[in-house]
Amino acid sequence: xxxxxxxxxxxxxxxxxxxxxxxxxxxxxxxxxxxxxxxxxxxxxxxxxxxxxxxxxxxxxxxxxxxxxxxxxxxxxxxxxxxxxxxxxxxxxxxxxxxxxxxxxxxxxxxxxxxxxxxxxxxxxxxxxxxxxxxxxxxxxxxxxxxxxxxxxxxxxxxxxxxxxxxxxxxxxxxxxxxxxxxxxxxxxxxxxxxxxxxxxxxxxxxxxxxxxxxxxxxxxxxxxxxxxxxxxxxxxxxxxxxxxxxxxxxxxxxxxxxxxxxxxxxxxx
Amino acid sequence: xxxxxxxxxxxxxxxxxxxxxxxxxxxxxxxxxxxxxxxxxxxxxxxxxxxxxxxxxxxxxxxxxxxxxxxxxxxxxxxxxxxxxxxxxxxxxxxxxxxxxxxxxxxxxxxxxxxxxxxxxxxxxxxxxxxxxxxxxxxxxxxxxxxxxxxxxxxxxxxxxxxxxxxxxxxxxxxxxxxxxxxxxxxxxxxxxxxxxxxxxxxxxxxxxxxxxxxxxxxxxxxxxxxxxxxxxxxxxxxxxxxxxxxxxxxxxxxxxxxxxxxxxxxx
Numbered sequence: 065x066x067x068x069x070x071x072x073x074x075x076x077x078x079x080x081x082x083x084x085x086x087x088x089x090x091x092x093x094x095x096x097x098x099x100x101x102x103x104x105x106x107x108x109x110x111x112x113x114x115x116x117x118x119x120x121x122x123x124x125x126x127x128x129x130x131x132x133x134x135x136x137x138x139x140x141x142x143x144x145x146x147x148x149x150x151x152x153x154x155x156x157x158x159x160x161x162x163x164x165x166x167x168x169x170x171x172x173x174x175x176x177x178x179x180x181x182x183x184x185x186x187x188x189x190x191x192x193x194x195x196x197x198x199x200x201x202x203x204x205x206x207x208x209x210x211x212x213x214x215x216x217x218x219x220x221x222x223x224x225x226x227x228x229x230x231x232x233x234x235x236x237x238x239x240x241x242x243x244x245x246x247x248x249x250x251x252x253x254x255x256x257x258x259x260x261x262x263x264x265x266x267x268x269x270x271x272x273x274x275x276x277x278x279x280x281x282x283x284x285x286x287x288x289x290x291x292x293x294x295x296x297x298x299x300x301x302x303x304x305x306x307x308x309x310x311x312x313x314x315x316x317x318x319x320x321x322x323x324x325x326x327x328x329x330x331x332x333x334x
Numbered sequence: 335x336x337x338x339x340x341x342x343x344x345x346x347x348x349x350x351x352x353x354x355x356x357x358x359x360x361x362x363x364x365x366x367x368x369x370x371x372x373x374x375x376x377x378x379x380x381x382x383x384x385x386x387x388x389x390x391x392x393x394x395x396x397x398x399x400x401x402x403x404x405x406x407x408x409x410x411x412x413x414x415x416x417x418x419x420x421x422x423x424x425x426x427x428x429x430x431x432x433x434x435x436x437x438x439x440x441x442x443x444x445x446x447x448x449x450x451x452x453x454x455x456x457x458x459x460x461x462x463x464x465x466x467x468x469x470x471x472x473x474x475x476x477x478x479x480x481x482x483x484x485x486x487x488x489x490x491x492x493x494x495x496x497x498x499x500x501x502x503x504x505x506x507x508x509x510x511x512x513x514x515x516x517x518x519x520x521x522x523x524x525x526x527x528x529x530x531x532x533x534x535x536x537x538x539x540x541x542x543x544x545x546x547x548x549x550x551x552x553x554x555x556x557x558x559x560x561x562x563x564x565x566x567x568x569x570x571x572x573x574x575x576x577x578x579x580x581x582x583x584x585x586x587x588x589x590x591x592x593x594x595x596x597x598x599x600x601x602x
Binding site: 273286 | 384387389410413414416417418420422425426428430431437438439441442443468470472486487490
């Protein structure tokens with residue numbers, strides 16, 4: 065059960081990273097949310113066979129993460145968690161799409177393989193950007209920024225509670241599962257049958273615990289609004305940040321940055 | 335300072351499934367008093383506490399906190415006045431860092447950021463947890479969690495502190511530390527506990543709840559002197575009043591004292 069407990073702690077660490085202090089951390093959350101949004105839209109709007117043009121986009125996560133002193137290994141592991149899902153989405157492409165698009169010597173690369181690779185790279189980029197956004201901003205501040213940008217309050221508070229209760233649910237789940245495992249003495253226990261009641265209990269316990277937490281929130285004057293200690297305003301610095309990155313993203317979207325760099329290098333050499 | 339009074343009149347609470355948790359509870363607690371509410375499991379202690387800051391609505395009866403009756407309109411003010419510390423600090427600490435958790439209440443009160451910072455620092459120093467400010471709550475030890483949980487409530491400057499089982503799950507040293515801390519508070523304090531030795535040390539007055547009614551209400555030494563009453567309510571004398579089990583001393587004295595008869599307790 066260490067794995068589940070560990071995974072939760074690992075997730076909580078992401079929130080903790082957001083309490084850091086760096087150039088990126090100090091920016092207004094709205095600037096970071098907007099930039100991430102432009103980044104994601106630019107990346108996912110590429111044609112499905114696009115492959116090389118995606119690589120220059122790695123500049124953004126790498127630069128942001130290093131400026132914000134985020135631990136690289138940790139971020140990579142978090143992204144790694146999502147790759148299997150991307151693989152499930154893309155794995156059938158090579159079977160259905162057998163049209164040869166590129167020949168590398170004797171190796172014929174079909175459209176299916178290219179689109180599959182493209183899906184994986186896109187997920188790495190977008191998930192990476194989202195993980196980094198939370199890591200430099202904090203989930204609470206991201207939700208507040210969404211609200212300031214016009215998302216309805218009901219939606220952002222729902223999102224916050226969802227995030228909060230993920231931890232409640234997984235913690236209760238880890239406990240119940242540990243108790244079951246210890247009593248099944250290394251065997252399968254009562255098998256599937258016991259899981260039915262385990263999940264039922266889990267629901268009720270989570271519910272009760274969530275109620276107690278809600279009670280503690282109400283006791284401290286919670287009125288449906290979360291506050292953050294970060295007081296920041298959307299100033300020139302934020303504007304520059306959003307504009308600078310957005311221009312770069314749009315440029316990279318319209319012009320294949322990798323090819324352009326290649327032409328530049330070969331042009332210089334010849 | 336009449337506005338720190340807690341008055342409970344004919345309070346009754348019946349849960350949706352028909353369980354009668356509180357039948358008819360009456361008491362008044364005055365400013366600056368330190369009162370223990372004790373009783374067996376299921377006597378209705380927790381239900382009673384949940385009424386004190388308006389989380390549960392009485393089936394019948396009335397609660398007044400200070401000059402206000404507890405109603406929907408007075409609820410926000412009453413929740414600030416009555417600081418509630420829950421039994422399990424994990425239920426109370428839900429923010430990413432200790433700072434955020436302690437600041438949660440003051441921010442909800444609408445205080446400006448600078449003042450919140452200052453308050454958080456002050457209360458954390460008060461409970462001896464200033465060094466934990468930037469730590470995540472789930473990495474703290476049980477004793478630290480408890481002190482931070484108390485700080486989350488103190489930061490709202492409550493007049494009345496209500497604590498459910500403050501010493502449960504603490505090691506002897508952390509328990510001692512906590513008792514020392516609570517002794518210094520000047521708030522009106524209401525505790526529920528099974529730690530009767532703590533009650534003896536912290537509370538001059540004790541209320542025994544039994545099957546949803548107040549069975550006894552009086553000075554703590556008198557209540558704990560009445561063995562028959564305690565046994566009837568599934569309780570027993572605090573260990574510190576029971577004498578030494580090794581040498582037998584104290585036990586003999588107790589027996590002698592018992593023969594002389596114990597003092598009057600206001601049975602109600």
